[in-house]
Amino acid sequence: KNEVEQSPQNLTAQEGEFITINCSYSVGISALHWLQQHPGGGIVSLFMLSSGKKKHGRLIATINIQEKHSSLHITASHPRDSAVYICAITSGTYKYIFGTGTRLKVLA
Amino acid sequence: DTGVSQDPRHKITKRGQNVTFRCDPISEHNRLYWYRQTLGQGPEFLTYFQNEAQLEKSRLLSDRFSAERPKGSFSTLEIQRTEQGDSAMYLCASSLGQGGHGYTFGSGTRLTVV
Numbered sequence: 001k002n003e004v005e006q007s008p009q010n011l012t013a014q015e016g017e018f019i020t021i022n023c024s025y026s027v028g029i030s031a032l033h034w035l036q037q038h039p040g041g042g043i044v045s046l047f048m049l050s051s052g053k054k055k056h057g058r059l060i061a062t063i064n065i066q067e068k069h070s071s072l073h074i075t076a077s078h079p080r081d082s083a084v085y086i087c088a089i090t091s092g093t094y095k096y097i098f099g100t101g102t103r104l105k106v107l108a
Numbered sequence: 109d110t111g112v113s114q115d116p117r118h119k120i121t122k123r124g125q126n127v128t129f130r131c132d133p134i135s136e137h138n139r140l141y142w143y144r145q146t147l148g149q150g151p152e153f154l155t156y157f158q159n160e161a162q163l164e165k166s167r168l169l170s171d172r173f174s175a176e177r178p179k180g181s182f183s184t185l186e187i188q189r190t191e192q193g194d195s196a197m198y199l200c201a202s203s204l205g206q207g208g209h210g211y212t213f214g215s216g217t218r219l220t221v222v
Contacts, residue, residue, distance in 0.1 A: 004150070033210055041197050042215035043151075086150055094139065094203070095164075096211065098150030 003027055006087050006099035013106050019074040021102045023087030026068065030090050034061050034072045037084040037101065046072070046085075077106045112214035114200050120220045121190055128186045129217045133202030140183050141211065142175055144168065145197040154198075157183060190221045 005024045013019050023032070034046040047054050047061040049070065054061050058077075063070040074081055082105050088096040113132040121127050133140045138159050143151035154173070155165045159180035169175070172190075177183040187194055197218050201211035 031210075035213075040215060041145075041199070041218060043199065043201075043213035045210045045212070048210045088150070094141075094156065095153050096143075096151070098152075100148065100150045 002099070003091075003097050004087055004089055004099040006102050008102060009100065010103045011105070013077050013104070015078060015106055015108050017077050017106075019077050019081075019104065019106075021072045021085050021087075021104070023070045023072070023099060024068060025070075025087075025089050027089070027091050029065075029068075030092055032063055032070050033088040033090070033096065034070070035086040035088060037086060039083075043086070074104075079106045079108050082106050112200055112202050112212050114198075114214035114217050116217055117215060118218045118220075120222060123192060123221055124189055126186065126188045127190060127219065128184050129198055129200075129219075130182060130184050131200030131202075131214055132182045133200070134204075134212055135181070137202035137204050137212070138180070139203045139205070140177055141201045141203075142183070142185055143199040143201065145199060145216070146195075151197075151199055154185075187219075190219075192221045195219055195221045 007022045032049045036044045049063045058075045060073040084101040084103050086101040087099040115130045140157045142154040145151040153166050155175050157177040172188045175185045197216045199216045200214040203211050
């Protein structure tokens, strides 16, 4: 079993829909990261969380430490949000442990 | 500073050839990391440097793989006698210290072994 599990693996939405991507992890963490990867391969950091909730534009990330669960929400989705969204944890070390990603496609 | 740069972006090589990739981190970042990502999977840790010292290597890094960071700035990752299973995206990232603000990633080098 992977230490970081994401769901769904694939998600197709219509433009304007509210989107939720979930991440569960099985170990204690020092931080949880949400990342975005476009088809070209480069990875952009969206959020780093150790508690609570963060918001940046149309993106909201929440974490529940007791339940070992985090969600990434996208409000008013747009085709340019189409990408792979990856959850990763750091657990007392510098190494990221990555989930397998959620491939999001937003249709116009 | 334009972020973490990786070169080349794409590499196609024949099985058995050697390849070398380069990563230029953000200049003030003392830590540099290499990860490998195969299709449909999340990246997996390969190795990490603090300044010029290679402090950890994954068991994924077989003896055909070698990484260097000779002056604590840019790093190279060499794969000798490439195999088809080496086909992947090779990602480099850097951070300042323990990465309290997270990593900055490069755009990756996509290797295809034919």
